[in-house]
Structure formats: structure tokens, C-alpha cells
Amino acid sequence: MTTTVNLTPDELAAGQDLEQLKQLVGLVDYDADKDPFPVTGWDAIVFVSGNATQSAMYYQSAWGMELVAYSGPETGNRDHKSFVLKSGSIRFVINGAVDPDSPLVEHHRKHGDGVVDIALEVPDVDKCIAQARSAGAKVVREPEDVTDEHGTVRIAAIGTYGETVHTLIDRSKYDGPYLPGYVAQSSTIERREGQPKRLFQALDHVVGNVELGHMDEWVEFYNRVMGFVNMAEFIGDDIATDYSALMSKVVANGNHRVKFPLNEPAIAKKKSQIDEYLEFYRGAGAQHLAVATGDIIKSVDALRANGVEFLNTPDSYYEDEELRARIGEVRVPVEELQKRGILVDRDEDGYLLQIFTKPLGDRPTVFFELIERHGSLGFGKGNFKALFEAIEREQDKRGNL
Numbered sequence: 001m002t003t004t005v006n007l008t009p010d011e012l013a014a015g016q017d018l019e020q021l022k023q024l025v026g027l028v029d030y031d032a033d034k035d036p037f038p039v040t041g042w043d044a045i046v047f048v049s050g051n052a053t054q055s056a057m058y059y060q061s062a063w064g065m066e067l068v069a070y071s072g073p074e075t076g077n078r079d080h081k082s083f084v085l086k087s088g089s090i091r092f093v094i095n096g097a098v099d100p101d102s103p104l105v106e107h108h109r110k111h112g113d114g115v116v117d118i119a120l121e122v123p124d125v126d127k128c129i130a131q132a133r134s135a136g137a138k139v140v141r142e143p144e145d146v147t148d149e150h151g152t153v154r155i156a157a158i159g160t161y162g163e164t165v166h167t168l169i170d171r172s173k174y175d176g177p178y179l180p181g182y183v184a185q186s187s188t189i190e191r192r193e194g195q196p197k198r199l200f201q202a203l204d205h206v207v208g209n210v211e212l213g214h215m216d217e218w219v220e221f222y223n224r225v226m227g228f229v230n231m232a233e234f235i236g237d238d239i240a241t242d243y244s245a246l247m248s249k250v251v252a253n254g255n256h257r258v259k260f261p262l263n264e265p266a267i268a269k270k271k272s273q274i275d276e277y278l279e280f281y282r283g284a285g286a287q288h289l290a291v292a293t294g295d296i297i298k299s300v301d302a303l304r305a306n307g308v309e310f311l312n313t314p315d316s317y318y319e320d321e322e323l324r325a326r327i328g329e330v331r332v333p334v335e336e337l338q339k340r341g342i343l344v345d346r347d348e349d350g351y352l353l354q355i356f357t358k359p360l361g362d363r364p365t366v367f368f369e370l371i372e373r374h375g376s377l378g379f380g381k382g383n384f385k386a387l388f389e390a391i392e393r394e395q396d397k398r399g400n401l
């Protein structure tokens, strides 16, 4: 029998449309019974912020997210404030220190604003931890039940690259707003008139930057520990030395919902964008989050109006005859993409539209990508050159050599 683990308990409760998710993030059916480490999907992306109170406001006002839960001094948590935000099926958790002696202070001093936990929903926490332990992974939190009046979550965590962790959570027996210790809280910010209800609906992939020479080790970690499979798209040293100064491989879980491209720097004329990240993040960490939207045009227009800055794409990108021939027909005239700097790529399965923000925080580390998939399961290979040149223009402005 095939066990399908495609929708998280949250999504089942919310009546999420599976077909829509297939379109948005390239979800596939698979047999979870043969999977040593079954993963249903994303649970949350947990950020540390130097000012969670204001970051939570930013994700609401600029990115249109909805505040759903809170923990902090008012709820008995004297160490830090924690804001839980949602957009469609994605959950972001923004943590910031209240107590000057909070461990978050030291974390933030070192890494700045960034992602500390890429939490995953799993149907069987204990099975995953047994598999991870036998494959030699670092278990940073032993499985335990955490209970309140809303039920019980089973939770554990393993370490991944840098100081990043994967919390593994089974929330099928829990119906609270997030986790025990959190109270439901709703947004006080009103959506701008005419702005779509949501600017993104799901999380597509999270990219990790690791140190020079360590990419294959981390690919192997996800293969061996978590049973992830390698996807076809990669950036080899052929592309790397020409312009991008990075190498990249992609791993995905069984249903392809959780996709992790892993980058390492390559030696080139200028400092690699990955080296710049590693220097300012002080080590390996999450580089970009790609969020899926069903209407990238509307999303980009709203985000720009809300003050989000995107990388520029030169007109020459759109005027290239070869590009026009390669992409064929897409759902909007190329001029509409050009006006907004949206990139387009096509492969044997279909096409995708994508655009990248400038770094979101003070350090040149974490940024976002918006992606609208139309059949393509790739990551925009045809855009790597234009994208990396745009990133390098930004690096130049920061005085990178």
C-alpha cells in the first residue's frame, strides 16, 4: 500500500488543494512506506532577528503575512519574544531577545538576522530520529511530547550545516495556534487597498551556503541521514569559473516539497557571492528562501509598493533574440516581465518566472526569491548568468573586490 504524506495536518485542516500545491511547488506522489525518513513538508522557518517586534511588523506590512501566534514576557516567556506569521501554507517564526543574557543575543551578534531552524513536519518523529542517529547525525533535541490544552506535539531536532537545525515535528494531535506556550494573536495591520490577500502561498525551496569544499559532504548528509534524493539541476565548475563563482547541487525529500539547493564558493576573478555570505554570516547558513506565488506580477507590484527592493535586470536580457526564442509563449507579454525585472526560464517540463530581492537585513546574507512555476521543476538554470551578474553588481556597490 502506498502511504501518501503530502499534506501537513495544518493543511488538511485548512482544506488545502493538493493539485494547486503540485502546480505551485512541484509536489509529486511517492511511496512513504519505503522512506527511512518520511517528511510531509515544511513546518516553519524560524528566524532570529535583532528586533523581532519590528521584523514581525515588516513581514506583515511589506510581505502581507498574517500574525497568528505570540510568545513573550506577557505569556510567561521572559527570555525572548516570538511572533508566528503565516502566508498560505508557510509559517515564519521571528524570535528576538528580551533578556540581555538570552542565548539569542550571542547568536545574533555572530550571525546577524538569519534562519536558525528549518523545521519540518514528519509523521513519525521517533522513526526519523532513530534513522538520523544510526546515520551519524547530531541529535540536538531528543524526542519529547509537549502538551497543553490544545493537545500534544511530538518534537525533536537534528543539526545541519553551520548552527542551523531541523526541528522535526508531528503536530497531528495538536490544534493550538503554534506550539504549547504560544497564545493566538492576530494582526492589527490592515491590508492596503487593492493588495492581494496573499503575496505568496507556499515555500518552494531553501538554499544553504556551505564552506569551500563541503558541498558534497552536505549533499551526502541529506542523502544518507534524511533519505533525500538528488535533483537534476546543478551548477558545476564549468559554469562556476565563467561567472558565477559558486557550485550548487539540489536535494529533495520524497514528495519533492522540501528542496534544498546547496552552494559552495568557487574561486573566480572576484570574491564569490558565497564567500561574502560566509564572511558576514560567520559560517554556513541559509542563503535564500524561495516563496511560491500564483501571480508573480501582482505580488511584485504589491511588494514594490510596500518598499521591498528587487535586483535589477538589464533590458538586454529581454531584447536577446535567443531568450525570446527559448522561452516561447508565457502567460504574459515579455514587456510585462521586463517592466518588473522578472526572469523567465523554460525546460522540458514547462517554464518558471522568478525574481530575487536584495538582502533583507543589514548584512549581505539572507534574501528572498519569488517563483511562479508552470510545469518546470527546475531552479532557473537559464537565468544563472543574468542573476549572478545582477548579484555581482550589488556586491560591487558594497565595495567587494
Ligand code: TYF
Residues within 6 Å of the ligand: 205, 207, 246, 248, 261, 263, 273, 369, 379, 380, 387
Ligand atoms: O535556488 C537556486 O538554485 C536559484 C539560483 O547563490 C541561485 O535560485 C543559485 C545560487 C545563488 C542564488 C540563486
Ligand code: FE
Residues within 6 Å of the ligand: 205, 207, 288, 290, 369, 379
Ligand atoms: Fe532559488
